[in-house]
Amino acid sequence: MEPAKLQLLRHAMQAYTWRLKALASNIANLDTPGYRRMSVSFEETLREVRHRIPGLRRPEEVTPRMQIEESPPILENELMELADTQMRTQLTARALRDYFDLMRTAITGRTG
Numbered sequence: 001m002e003p004a005k006l007q008l009l010r011h012a013m014q015a016y017t018w019r020l021k022a023l024a025s026n027i028a029n030l031d032t033p034g035y036r037r038m039s040v041s042f043e044e045t046l047r048e049v050r051h052r053i054p055g056l057r058r059p060e061e062v063t064p065r066m067q068i069e070e071s072p073p074i075l076e077n078e079l080m081e082l083a084d085t086q087m088r089t090q091l092t093a094r095a096l097r098d099y100f101d102l103m104r105t106a107i108t109g110r111t112g
Helices: 002-026 044-051 075-108
Strands: 037-043 064-068
Touching: 002 037, 002 075, 037 044
Parallel strands: none
Antiparallel strands: 037 064
16 A cells, blocks of 8 residues: 555656646647647645545545646746746655655665
């Protein structure tokens, strides 16, 4: 069974990977007639779960969702979200590295 923190970090990394792909598609299709913006929801659902009654749904059970929006992409908005997603990806990667460093220390008894 996967620990809750690792499961949550895995879902976050999946969300950011999907979001980067969606943003790349949105930017590539800026001038495509009829193209509708793709997005990935994750943080909003996670926030809702954390603020609800405990026990209904655990944060680590939240998974990302890809959705097609009604509006076309706007370059400035896509670029801002791209920068935000890159920062979130880096933070999640750092959290994963720290998690596995702790696991290695627990197993071997050595740091580094």
